[in-house]
Amino acid sequence: MNVHGIMLPASEQSERRRANPWTETFAWLRRRRMFMLIVVLPTLLVGSYFYLVASDQYESEAHFLVRSTHTAEAPAGIGMSQALSMVTGASSSQSEAMSVADYLTSHDAVATLRRDNDLVGRYHDRDADVFSRLRPSNPTPEYLLRYFQGVVKVNYNSETGITTLRVHSFRPQDSFAIARRLLELGELRVNMLNERSYHDAIDMSRRQLAKAETDLAAVQAQTTRFRQTRGDIDPKASGEAQIQLVSTLTGQLAAARAQLNAMGGMVNHGSPQYQALASRVSALQAQVAAQSGRLTNGNHAIATDISGYESLKLREQFLAKQYESAATALDRARETALRQQLYVVRIVDANLPVKALYPERGRIMLTMVLALLLTYSIGWLIVAGVREHAA
Amino acid sequence: MNARISHSASGSLLQALSVQCRVIGALILRELHTRYGRENVGYLWLFAEPMLLATVIGLMHKGAGHTAYGADIKPLPFAVIGYTTYILFRGIVNRSEGSFEGNASLLYHRMVTVLDVTMARCLLEFAACFLTMAVMMGFLVATGLADPPARPLVVLAAWGLMFWYSTGQALLITAISYENRTVGRLVHPYSYFMAGLSGAFFQMEWLPHPFRDWLGWLPITSIFEMVRYGQFQSAKLQYCYTEYLIGACLLLTWIGMVALTNMRNRIHLS
Numbered sequence: 001m002n003v004h005g006i007m008l009p010a011s012e013q014s015e016r017r018r019a020n021p022w023t024e025t026f027a028w029l030r031r032r033r034m035f036m037l038i039v040v041l042p043t044l045l046v047g048s049y050f051y052l053v054a055s056d057q058y059e060s061e062a063h064f065l066v067r068s069t070h071t072a073e074a075p076a077g078i079g080m081s082q083a084l085s086m087v088t089g090a091s092s093s094q095s096e097a098m099s100v101a102d103y104l105t106s107h108d109a110v111a112t113l114r115r116d117n118d119l120v121g122r123y124h125d126r127d128a129d130v131f132s133r134l135r136p137s138n139p140t141p142e143y144l145l146r147y148f149q150g151v152v153k154v155n156y157n158s159e160t161g162i163t164t165l166r167v168h169s170f171r172p173q174d175s176f177a178i179a180r181r182l183l184e185l186g187e188l189r190v191n192m193l194n195e196r197s198y199h200d201a202i203d204m205s206r207r208q209l210a211k212a213e214t215d216l217a218a219v220q221a222q223t224t225r226f227r228q229t230r231g232d233i234d235p236k237a238s239g240e241a242q243i244q245l246v247s248t249l250t251g252q253l254a255a256a257r258a259q260l261n262a263m264g265g266m267v268n269h270g271s272p273q274y275q276a277l278a279s280r281v282s283a284l285q286a287q288v289a290a291q292s293g294r295l296t297n298g299n300h301a302i303a304t305d306i307s308g309y310e311s312l313k314l315r316e317q318f319l320a321k322q323y324e325s326a327a328t329a330l331d332r333a334r335e336t337a338l339r340q341q342l343y344v345v346r347i348v349d350a351n352l353p354v355k356a357l358y359p360e361r362g363r364i365m366l367t368m369v370l371a372l373l374l375t376y377s378i379g380w381l382i383v384a385g386v387r388e389h390a391a
Numbered sequence: 392m393n394a395r396i397s398h399s400a401s402g403s404l405l406q407a408l409s410v411q412c413r414v415i416g417a418l419i420l421r422e423l424h425t426r427y428g429r430e431n432v433g434y435l436w437l438f439a440e441p442m443l444l445a446t447v448i449g450l451m452h453k454g455a456g457h458t459a460y461g462a463d464i465k466p467l468p469f470a471v472i473g474y475t476t477y478i479l480f481r482g483i484v485n486r487s488e489g490s491f492e493g494n495a496s497l498l499y500h501r502m503v504t505v506l507d508v509t510m511a512r513c514l515l516e517f518a519a520c521f522l523t524m525a526v527m528m529g530f531l532v533a534t535g536l537a538d539p540p541a542r543p544l545v546v547l548a549a550w551g552l553m554f555w556y557s558t559g560q561a562l563l564i565t566a567i568s569y570e571n572r573t574v575g576r577l578v579h580p581y582s583y584f585m586a587g588l589s590g591a592f593f594q595m596e597w598l599p600h601p602f603r604d605w606l607g608w609l610p611i612t613s614i615f616e617m618v619r620y621g622q623f624q625s626a627k628l629q630y631c632y633t634e635y636l637i638g639a640c641l642l643l644t645w646i647g648m649v650a651l652t653n654m655r656n657r658i659h660l661s
Contacts, residue, residue: 159600367638374641381648383404385506389414390407 038379039372047365055128056356057168060175062183063348064163066097066190068340094158096342099193100186101154101163107145109185114144117181123147128170132359152182162347172353179350187344194341201337205330212323219316226312235305239295242302246291253284414502418494418511442523445474464594464623468528468537473591475524476550476618480557480589480611481582482516487561488568488578498658505655506648509565513558521550528622538624545621553614555640562647566654590615595630607632610639 029036103109113119123134134147153166167179232238260277267274296303427436448470487509494508531537540546568575586592590612595603606612607630616631 158596371638371641374645378641378645378648381645381652384652385504385648386404386407386411388407388504389410389502390403 034379035376038376039369042372043365043369046368049131050359050361050364053129053131054359054361055132055170057132057170057358058172058175058353058356059358060167060169060172060179060350060353061348062165062179062346062350064100064165064183064186065161065345065347066100066163066342067161067345068096068342094156094161097161097163098156100190100344101156103189104154104165104182104186105149105152107141109182110145110148111141112185113148113178113181117177119148119178120144122169122171122174122178123151125170133170152178165350167350168358176350176352183344183346183350190342190344197340198337201333201340202330205326205333209323209326209330212319212326216316216319216323219312219319223309223312223316226309230305232302232305235302235309239302239306242291242295246288246295249284249288249291253281253288256281256284410502411507414507415511415514418497418503418507419515422511422515442527445471445478445523445527448474463538463625464619465537468531468622469619470592471527471531471537472524472618472622473615475520475527476553476615477586477589477591478523479517479520479550479553480585482520483513483554483557483561484564484582485579486512486516487564488575491565491569495658505565505651505658506562509562509651510558513554513561517550517554524550540622541624542621546618547621549614549617549621552617552636552640553611556610556614556636556643559640559643559647562651563643566647566650569654570657585611588612594619594626596627603630610636 110119120134120137120139124137124139125133134144136143139147151168153164155164155166156162157164165179165182167175167182169175169178227233256277260274260281263274263277294302451470491505491508497503497508498505528537528540532539564574564578568578588606588609588611590606595606595612595616598606610632613631613633613636616626616628617633619626620628620631
């Protein structure tokens, strides 16, 4: 079995030799035409683009962490034993970091950069080559976003929790400016998220506190009105004073009666002394009856005052307690919200690139040549295999 | 045999290609008969065998009481798609070992080459496994145990890459195991080890840091990441190194074909 590569048509071999170098070269090229087509031509095309046409790109890089004060633990990988049996999901700190990375490559951030930082002008560059520059001078947001995601790479590393931001552009200053601006945008976004979550957490407690306050004020106003209408500052205290008065009077009455009884056995009932004492006893009796009546009977009795006043007092105490607990809840909510604040920690600030490291011409060419050579040799082997079936 | 003599190179090449296609088709039919017998029910074994295994594995995962791994990655379809894709690799690699015993006599015919024999086996295996996968996933989708694939084209691409990757290895193994029996013995352990290492039953992101990077060097892990990305909406392509995978496939294919060419020159049909 003999395996030819690309067989020469028999007609060409029988041709008489002419020592023309052009013909020789042409014939040689023709013999190798598949190799030329599959390996040499693409290599030449791509190589000439990269080495003659493609414009330099400068990379500015920045690293940052997104962390909150309460999560001290670093996001760790998940062990194999857990992998086979456990539910996995992003931890909260991971999702926070990812949210910033997600925002930085979103149409939102692109629109901001376009408005404030002349994003289109920087990439729609007459000096840059036609393949890598932003072609339309007024691109649609969708097209700009796709282009932007090609030149700005945001990578979140789940082991370290560090987000790496890489910006490519055609001028060092552009890369630097965009990278710095993106960092700022990330910080702004985090601050906005913080503010929102802070307000969400606090507003509820705030409302409760305000309600407790107004209720308390209303009850106190009712108490004041009560005092004014009843003409009594503290029915409870005045009730006690009244009881005191009645008991004093009753004591005096009992003493006077005893004195009168004792005197009645010794002196004449008509004597002035006895008369005076008797009138004192009757006066005391009338006084005791009147004062006891003030305690319980009638519309202005102290007893009715006390019951109304007591219920007001009770409500006031209850509301005061409610107010207190609402105030502590607000303090606690404020504390937790403050503890859950996120920070963007800049680990590595954006740098001003000096040397253009991109596109990686040598690497791309090497990869390409190797891949093409492999493809060609596989193709050659397959064709050789197929040829064996030829009749 | 069409004995029309063609003067143009491409004409004869096309002719040769059509002959080769017919040869491979015939070899596939022959393979079916030798493997599953001539009864009609024999063809059922083509996918009944992997399906039984996949069902058992799926039920094991189901019985373990898993909840979903992610937003929509349910354990049962996760296990089934991982296993059926792994079956493709295992079937092609295992059957390529010593694929010559049964077919050596065929090489008396000038039309039949070593490559044809190997390719016929690989293609048959691919058809069987793809049928298995389609039937099982179809059943799961129909019963509501799984969602339909989120990105069907990606699933197909991953299967195509798995076929390429496995066939590249099959060529090499066919060539080596013909002369070296020791290597042939190692093929089965290799494919079983791969069941654990290939990422058929775990996602790369579950792994702790150093191991994930090490396993990333195995091209097969990228294939499984890609299959899951095609099947599940919430799966990620973060640890799928497509360029590396394609490069590895190219290199394997090249090495395999060269090894096969070298081996063919040493075949002596006793």
